[in-house]
Amino acid sequence: MNQRRPYNLTLRYCLYQSTFFLSCAGIFGFAVTYLLEKGFQTAEIGMMIAASNFLSCVVQPFLGDFADRFPKIRLTSMIAVCLLCCFLCFATIQMCRPPLVIFGILYTVGGLAITLTPPLGNALCVYYNERNYKVDYGIGSGVGSFSYSVAMLSLGYVIAALGTDWMVWAVLSAARR
Numbered sequence: 001m002n003q004r005r006p007y008n009l010t011l012r013y014c015l016y017q018s019t020f021f022l023s024c025a026g027i028f029g030f031a032v033t034y035l036l037e038k039g040f041q042t043a044e045i046g047m048m049i050a051a052s053n054f055l056s057c058v059v060q061p062f063l064g065d066f067a068d069r070f071p072k073i074r075l076t077s078m079i080a081v082c083l084l085c086c087f088l089c090f091a092t093i094q095m096c097r098p099p100l101v102i103f104g105i106l107y108t109v110g111g112l113a114i115t116l117t118p119p120l121g122n123a124l125c126v127y128y129n130e131r132n133y134k135v136d137y138g139i140g141s142g143v144g145s146f147s148y149s150v151a152m153l154s155l156g157y158v159i160a161a162l163g164t165d166w167m168v169w170a171v172l173s174a175a176r177r
Contacts, residue, residue: 009128009133010134010135013121013136013137014139016140017121018147019083020117020118021145022148023086025152025155026168029155030152030164031107032045034168035107037163040100048111053115056112056115060119064123075120075124079120082113082114082117083114089109089113090107092106093106094165122137125137
């Protein structure tokens with residue numbers, strides 16, 4: 001980690017949790033609404049969401065092992081790579097309008113990328129707390145949950161007023177933070 005003294009760690013953790021839950025609200029919370037409109041069948045939607053979560057369970061231990069083996073690679077950098085991958089998948093979906101098979105793969109990979117970040121964020125929180133830098137995990141989790149509820153309410157109104165494509169723009173703006 002960096003030799004500079006970290007500051008506002010609880011605030012930063014709250015921002016991370018907020019960003020994560022905002023992204024999840026769009027990616028998973030309204031997945032059925034969005035994907036049905038794009039032409040997917042209900043079973044296909046279930047398989048895509050299940051695949052991204054199952055793959056996350058498989059990849060997370062390897063990602064943790066990677067982080068342990070290469071301590072010079074920052075956890076924040078790993079989180080940033082996951083968020084960038086998520087952003088690129090959904091930006092490609094939104095801008096290129098790929099065929100359904102490619103769309104499904106990109107959606108699954110984008111969902112996978114976002115679900116890989118919580119263990120890294122939790123590890124980062126533990127890392128700082130073990131070094132006596134105060135990060136309030138409870139406040140971060142509470143802010144994340146509150147952000148999810150606000151995002152779900154807001155996205156519901158956005159989808160009703162503007163359509164599901166606007167939901168993706170909201171997810172992209174959250175993922176790029």
